[in-house]
Amino acid sequence: MTKNINIQPLVDVVSELRAPNGCPWDRKQTHESLRRYFIEEVYEVMEAIDNKDVANLREELGDVLLQIVFHAQLATERGAFTMQDVIDDVTNKMIRRHPHVFPVRGGETDSLSESGNQKLDSSASEAGDTSKSVQMALTWDELKAQEHGEERKNILDGISVGLPALLRAQKLQEKAAKVGFDWTEEDPVWAKVDEEMAEFKEAIQENNQENMENEAGDVLFSLINLFRWYKISGENALIRTNTKFHRRFAHVERRVNQSGRAWGTFSLSELDAFWDEAKVQEK
Template identity: 35%
Template sequence: MTRTAEKFLALLEIVNRLRAPDGCPWDQKQTPQTFKQYLVEETHELLEAINDDDPSHICEELGDLLFQVIFLNNLYQEKNLFTLFDVIDSISAKMIRRHPHVFGNQTVESEQELHRQWQSIKSQENARKEQPRHTLGSIPKSLPALRRAQRVADRVAREGFDWPNLSGAVGKAGEEFQELREALSSGNREQIQEELGDLLFALAVVARKADIDGEEALHDATNKFTTRFLSLEKRMLDQGKRFADLTPDALLDAWQRNKTEPQSSPEND
């Protein structure tokens, strides 16, 4: 047995011990519904570690996520619904089945052909399960809204429902922005929300057409704003000022000047 296998089995025993009658009271009371929030949190912590490109942090967060997966599996295994063997066997068979160009004798000439092959195999799987093929059925509704929008736009584009070029998508976003302006003028909150949603979706389509990950782009923009805001806040505190003390024009001027000056790292102060 390899050291990795030994460590994996030891982790399984740790989870079993935590769930045992004489184990941890907190772990004993968990259910799939109560535990799923921690799975989401750990996933986001891993994503943040990857964004920071910190190998030791990534290693730690991967361990946390692995524990979450094993623990969640245990909750179902205790009910004799399935085992970890079933989980591993299922994903192994699926990956081999969906990669005939790797594990079989098929060949693919392009990424587009690879996508078509993947979707064709999924359709065959659904047919065997007697499940009707639904173009958007496999996209989780629980995804972050922007990422889900871009996934939906990408999926329907594979079916031919797409703008012929980027300018068409940009033009549609312009139309949606004008409709939002009109809704804002009306003061109708429901209409404003609907038009704002339409604009955000249209921008997700623009991101897809431009081959940009909209979720990452928004994270980058938020991080940039956060850095600039904290830098400006620190400078104002050093001068004994508050944002509320400035007029809108003075605040905008301070913001513009702060953008052109070297940025410190106030998060680390």
């Protein structure tokens, strides 16, 4: 058992930054103004993971935690909820959604705020076999639906419109597939990509900008669907490619700068040669 984790020092720091005599920049922040920073920090975590940079991952996870604590502080100041509420809610949710691991009596858990060391052993051992088997039969999505009750009446409810477009496309497709709205073999998936690409080319020939954009979206959507068949996240794949492009182009830029020549004096074939050097170096 690891020792208890204490995030109170961070909570205290953020509270002091928001105090009347605190930092002017921190004091003027809102949930809305912090939105972009939260997104940026999450992507920096993803970059650290892709780079297998453990030290940077540790730092970036701290930055994400800071964002969480900051949002909780804003809510605390207006009496909405506290950081402890956030911790209790997500802890209880994970227990509810894993009844095969935490077969708690009646499907309910007590608040953890009274004791950070509350144990689950007793509730797990007391649960009846019948209750346990019923809980284990529930899927993750069914448990989520029970939690939200009337809020989510439709299959695709709950997929945030704030997600990156590629990630949202994949989640929409995954939810639809769970109820059978999906092909059962690969060939039609490939055929759909070809069909959408043909329609995109037709829109280009018609020189209809709006239709071109619509068809381009269909191409991307069909590619995401294809990637799902091979257990590939389109979002993760594109992040990797963006990182690779940045790294290789940085090499091209260094070679141009080392030459002492202006960019405009290089032919594309010369720049491609630098690009190929970068690819060789990676190998």
